[in-house]
Amino acid sequence: xxxxxxxxxxxxxxxxxxxxxxxxxxxxxxxxxxxxxxxxxxxxxxxxxxxxxxxxxxxxxxxxxxxxxxxxxxxxxxxxxxxxxxxxxxxxxxxxxxxxxxxxxxxxxxxxxxxxxxxxxxxxxxxxxxxxxxxxxxxxxxxxxxxxxxxxxxxxxxxxxxxxxxxxxxxxxxxxxxxxxxxxxxxxxxxxxxxxxxxxxxxxxxxxxxxxxxxxxxxxxxxxxxxxxxxxxxxxxxxxxxxxxx
Amino acid sequence: xxxxxxxxxxxxxxxxxxxxxxxxxxxxxxxxxxxxxxxxxxxxxxxxxxxxxxxxxxxxxxxxxxxxxxxxxxxxxxxxxxxxxxxxxxxxxxxxxxxxxxxxxxxxxxxxxxxxxxxxxxxxxxxxxxxxxxxxxxxxxxxxxxxxxxxxxxxxxxxxxxxxxxxxxxxxxxxxxxxxxxxxxxxxxxxxxxxxxxxxxxxxxxxxxxxxxxxxxxxxxxxxxxxxxxxxxxxxxxxxxxxxxxxxxxxxxxxxxxxxxxxxxxxxxxxxxxxxxxxxxxxxxxxxxxxxxxxxxxxxxxxxxxxxxxxxxxxxxxxxxxxxxxxxxxxxxxxxxxxxxxxxxxxxxxxxxxxxxxxxxxxxxxxxxxxxxxxxxxxxxxxxxxxxxxxxxxxxxxxxxxxxxxxxxxxxxxxxxxxxxxxxxxxxxxxxxxxxxxxxxxxxxxxxxxxxxxxxxxxxxxxxxxxxxxxxxxxxx
Ligand SMILES: Cc1cc2nc3c(=O)[nH]c(=O)nc-3n(C[C@H](O)[C@H](O)[C@H](O)COP(=O)(O)OP(=O)(O)OC[C@H]3O[C@@H](n4cnc5c(N)ncnc54)[C@H](O)[C@@H]3O)c2cc1C
Ligand SMILES: NC(=O)c1ccc[n+]([C@@H]2O[C@H](COP(=O)([O-])OP(=O)(O)OC[C@H]3O[C@@H](n4cnc5c(N)ncnc54)[C@H](OP(=O)(O)O)[C@@H]3O)[C@@H](O)[C@H]2O)c1
Numbered sequence: 272x273x274x275x276x277x278x279x280x281x282x283x284x285x286x287x288x289x290x291x292x293x294x295x296x297x298x299x300x301x302x303x304x305x306x307x308x309x310x311x312x313x314x315x316x317x318x319x320x321x322x323x324x325x326x327x328x329x330x331x332x333x334x335x336x337x338x339x340x341x342x343x344x345x346x347x348x349x350x351x352x353x354x355x356x357x358x359x360x361x362x363x364x365x366x367x368x369x370x371x372x373x374x375x376x377x378x379x380x381x382x383x384x385x386x387x388x389x390x391x392x393x394x395x396x397x398x399x400x401x402x403x404x405x406x407x408x409x410x411x412x413x414x415x416x417x418x419x420x421x422x423x424x425x426x427x428x429x430x431x432x433x434x435x436x437x438x439x440x441x442x443x444x445x446x447x448x449x450x451x452x453x454x455x456x457x458x459x460x461x462x463x464x465x466x467x468x469x470x471x472x473x474x475x476x477x478x479x480x481x482x483x484x485x486x487x488x489x490x491x492x493x494x495x496x497x498x499x500x501x502x503x504x505x506x507x508x509x510x511x512x513x514x515x516x517x
Numbered sequence: 518x519x520x521x522x523x524x525x526x527x528x529x530x531x532x533x534x535x536x537x538x539x540x541x542x543x544x545x546x547x548x549x550x551x552x553x554x555x556x557x558x559x560x561x562x563x564x565x566x567x568x569x570x571x572x573x574x575x576x577x578x579x580x581x582x583x584x585x586x587x588x589x590x591x592x593x594x595x596x597x598x599x600x601x602x603x604x605x606x607x608x609x610x611x612x613x614x615x616x617x618x619x620x621x622x623x624x625x626x627x628x629x630x631x632x633x634x635x636x637x638x639x640x641x642x643x644x645x646x647x648x649x650x651x652x653x654x655x656x657x658x659x660x661x662x663x664x665x666x667x668x669x670x671x672x673x674x675x676x677x678x679x680x681x682x683x684x685x686x687x688x689x690x691x692x693x694x695x696x697x698x699x700x701x702x703x704x705x706x707x708x709x710x711x712x713x714x715x716x717x718x719x720x721x722x723x724x725x726x727x728x729x730x731x732x733x734x735x736x737x738x739x740x741x742x743x744x745x746x747x748x749x750x751x752x753x754x755x756x757x758x759x760x761x762x763x764x765x766x767x768x769x770x771x772x773x774x775x776x777x778x779x780x781x782x783x784x785x786x787x788x789x790x791x792x793x794x795x796x797x798x799x800x801x802x803x804x805x806x807x808x809x810x811x812x813x814x815x816x817x818x819x820x821x822x823x824x825x826x827x828x829x830x831x832x833x834x835x836x837x838x839x840x841x842x843x844x845x846x847x848x849x850x851x852x853x854x855x856x857x858x859x860x861x862x863x864x865x866x867x868x869x870x871x872x873x874x875x876x877x878x879x880x881x882x883x884x885x886x887x888x889x890x891x892x893x894x895x896x897x898x899x900x901x902x903x904x905x906x907x908x909x910x911x912x913x914x915x916x917x918x919x920x921x922x923x924x925x926x927x928x929x930x931x932x933x934x935x936x937x938x939x940x941x942x943x944x945x946x947x948x949x950x951x952x953x954x955x956x957x958x959x960x961x962x963x964x965x966x967x968x969x970x971x972x973x974x975x976x977x978x979x980x981x982x983x984x985x986x987x988x989x990x991x992x993x994x
Binding site for chain 1: 641
């Protein structure tokens with residue numbers, strides 16, 4: 272596989288990039304921060320006995336004018352990528368977003384508008400070469416409009432709908448689309464809290480995501496338990512959702 | 518999602534200046550931590566005695582350590598070394614800062630972020646024929662923790678501590694500056710940091726040299742020995758011949774069989790000996806619940822020890838073992854520390870100088886047996902000459918480590934053991950310690966003034982501190 276990873280310097284993106292590099296796939300990182308990208312690329316390189324094939328370029332999701340150049344850099348380095356993975360996104364609490372309209376504008380722009388723009392540019396390149404994989408991280412927060420994640424969740428719902436449509440439209444053209452919906456994954460923000468019984472680890476998420484990519488699965492809840500939880504949440508009537516604070 | 522809100526509620530700072538999502542941890546590579554009943558966050562060492570405090574986690578150590586009073590890795594130190602002096606001190610947790618920055622297969626030199634764990638290093642590099650020059654008895658430790666405790670392994674008599682294999686450290690100092698130090702660059706800072714329990718600065722990156730290994734298997738020879746004198750003699754005999762020695766003794770037996778045990782000596786197997794496929798990754802099981810306090814009592818401990826002793830049916834055995842089984846037998850059960858129950862436990866580890874003679878070791882074992890600290894584990898190792906780290910633990914002699922459940926008499930027991938150790942000219946290991954008194958530590962540590970002088974130079978305001986530095990060095994709480 273020749274994979275581009277947007278957000279591969281940290282969290283679940285880092286874990287996915289490592290997994291791919293360790294098994295010998297080529298990787299190329301897009302993100303912000305020269306130094307951070309270089310350090311992550313060096314990490315990936317050391318993880319394979321034959322020096323994993325990897326590189327990186329700047330691509331700020333707040334600066335769409337960088338997108339085409341970043342994709343060119345990836346294409347040049349990988350001689351045509353065949354997988355495009357986006358884990359990068361912004362997060363802010365609902366309170367913070369309600370208090371700051373500029374933050375709201377930035378978050379929905381990055382998580383939805385600009386992610387779609389970047390994916391469209393990548394998708395066209397993939398389809399033109401006969402297909403490939405498009406993998407984007409949505410969230411369980413996008414499955415239902417919910418009070419604590421109202422705005423962030425809506426940006427994740429938008430991206431999930433986009434991915435579903437891409438799957439319908441370009442499956443026959445060889446595009447394999449995967450929409451990943453993480454639930455509670457043990458990361459910096461959950462440190463110090465008592466995790467729920469089925470909280471996930473980034474490495475386990477990476478393992479499941481790479482397996483789902485290999486098998487061409489279209490939607491993935493991680494940890495798997497969230498598929499059941501969200502099944503229930505999706506069926507809750509509106510009058511219940513108005514009352515509860517979940 | 519509850520976690521998103523909770524982050525704000527707990528005021529957990531983000532690693533990045535922009536609002537972003539969360540960051541990743543490694544599986545099973547977790548620090549012992551908990552939320553107490555009153556929902557005040559607490560931090561714990563491996564011995565599970567909690568202290569109020571909270572750690573900040575993130576991937577960018579340079580940012581994370583700014584203004585921090587202490588850094589911690591995977592919390593495998595037993596006592597209060599990795600716990601904050603005050604609940605509101607900033608404690609930077611390194612385990613997400615775990616990138617390998619450079620590895621040179623021609624020389625074995627690796628440079629990595631301080632939160633990289635030995636689990637990862639082993640997983641990636643044993644199959645490629647490389648191993649850490651020194652490893653402790655658990656692989657769930659970070660590079661930063663290995664330097665800060667100047668850890669020693671089964672090869673101490675031959676290869677010294679981990680610090681001897683470190684070429685350079687990138688550190689954030691108390692004045693927030695970031696510097697590089699090593700045996701030749703700022704050597705006074707370097708040698709105070711090696712074994713300095715995180716009190717000279719936050720280690721951001723570690724450059725050290727991995728060792729080539731001849732195969733992914735270890736050749737182990739083990740021997741059942743009847744008593745402590747035989748045991749120490751066996752260790753001394755094995756030392757010049759074997760690169761790795763160690764053993765386990767039953768501290769609950771007494772009389773003529775005081776200190777009966779199993780003596781082990783090992784080396785990396787040659788390719789000829791190891792003509793079998795590399796060991797497979799072991800299935801990890803974890804102790805699912807905290808056991809009640811009474812689960813581990815003198816009767817169950819004695820039963821365990823007796824079974825362990827007689828399991829070794831043959832007087833002498835030899836063969837191939839996987840590195841995990843050889844180096845990390847305890848890691849087979851994750852979170853085994855919950856076996857001691859909610860009371861928690863500590864480890865008493867001391868080294869008794871060779872010049873005090875085997876009689877001192879026998880006396881010490883008698884003292885232990887007298888106190889009857891029920892323990893299924895008592896590890897005895899041979900230590901080579903003292904290293905250059907100002908507070909590095911080992912000195913030429915016999916190291917004895919024993920786990921003890923915390924009880925109302927624990928302070929009394931530790932005090933008596935310390936008095937004995939002081940009389941022999943020995944000392945205790947800070948990374949295991951929770952109960953040693955400041956005056957006892959001073960009495961056993963002739964190098965203390967040099968260490969305190971280094972702190973005075975690099976951190977005159979004592980911005981860097983831990984619960985342990987308050988207890989042992991008299992820092993303000
Ligand atoms: C089962 C078991 C077996 C063990 N066997 C051995 C053994 O054989 N030999 C041996 O020597 N030790 C042994 N240990 C002890 C262990 O190796 C040390 O306590 C080690 O320091 C733990 O590493 P950590 O990353 O968990 O550090 P922590 O426990 O988190 O921290 C330990 C100390 O290091 C400091 N520190 C950690 N990271 C940094 C950093 N980046 N910058 C500055 N300071 C830092 C902390 O402030 C603290 O003082 C054992 C422990 C266990 C649980
Ligand atoms: N962890 C969870 O519980 C959880 C739950 C549901 C959904 N998710 C989703 O899963 C995905 C991965 O999350 P994670 O936990 O792995 O988070 P993470 O480690 O914070 O990763 C997010 C990445 O996005 C990057 N990023 C932010 N803004 C950017 C921009 N403008 N341009 C380019 N990159 C940008 C960040 O870069 P910097 O670090 O440089 O800022 C970071 O590398 C995200 O889409 C998240 O919304 C996570």
